[in-house]
Amino acid sequence: MAASLRLWRLKPSRIPRCPVASGFSSGAPAGSGPQPQLEKPTSARQLDGVRHIILNNPKKRNALSLPMLKCLRDDILHDIESKALRVIIISAEGPVFSAGHDLKELSSEQDMKHHIEVFETCAEVMTLLQKLPVPVIAKVNGLATAAGCQLVASCDIAVASEKSRFATPGVNVGLFCSTPAVAVGRALSRKVALEMLFTGEPISAHDALLHGLLSRVVPEDKLEEETMKIARKICKTSRSVVALGKATFYKQMALDLDAAYRMTSQVMVDNLTLKDGQEGIEAFLQKRKPTWSHSVNTACK
Secondary structure (H helix, E strand, O other): OOHHHHOOOOOOOOOOOOOOOOOOEEOOOOOOOOOOOOOOOEEEEEEOOEEEEEEOOHHHOOOOOHHHHHHHHHHHHOOOOOOOOOEEEEEEOOOEEEOOOOHHHHOOOOOHHHHHHHHHHHHHHHHHHHHOOOOEEEEEOOEEEOHHHHHHHHOOEEEEEOOOEEEOHHHHHOOOOHHHHHHHHHHOOHHHHHHHHHHOOOEEHHHHHHOOOOOEEEOHHHHHHHHHHHHHHHHOOOHHHHHHHHHHHHHHHOOOHHHHHHHHHHHHHHHHHEHHHHHHHHHHHOOOOOOOOOOOOEOOO
């Protein structure tokens, strides 16, 4: 198999597991029956190819504490190689999507080793989102600040309600948002990102859309519907083709123009060797719907 067909293979993570039981459910929506009483800062369910991961600690403004980050990572990686998983949606309970890091974890009461663990864990979760073989959608209905804004910027697609706002206000408490700046600075234009970072002032959902942080902005009562439209569209495609395409997209962005075209030209050729690459072309020529295998195996010659 060509090297490009293995671009999206995940490496083992260094992050310890979530300190509480996963509580992961398949099929039934949250609240549809007796639920285990777990103090877990996230909840997750999967139905029809779509995994919903919810930041579920609204009393603490869904802060990305170390336990929250570890649980988020576990929910993301749960059975990640399953062909039944086609897309992940990350959302949140309450009026705040995420207020970023838990500042209590960053006080002098904790030692430097703990501080390093917080930021390294956060960085690994953020980079993981772009290494996954399935698209990740942020569904935002409220305020996303600091590492919460970083989380939105790190997702492949981001849909937000009109009332949502985004900020990197760390400078106002003496902690510059240097790690959020990595994702935010790659999603927004440099001058817009730096204004956010230097002033800490929030931007509206419409400004976030204008400057590239969001994919679309919708009325609050249409947020679920519009997000699911995107997810269902993705579910109609081949998982293996999307996985190859996603990995290639992020890799070529780091290359110069000539190198990017050399790499992607080879990937296009490799894509044609996939079973689903040939199935899609044959279905188009035969004027029928494709039957995807979602397999990374090559087509028989």
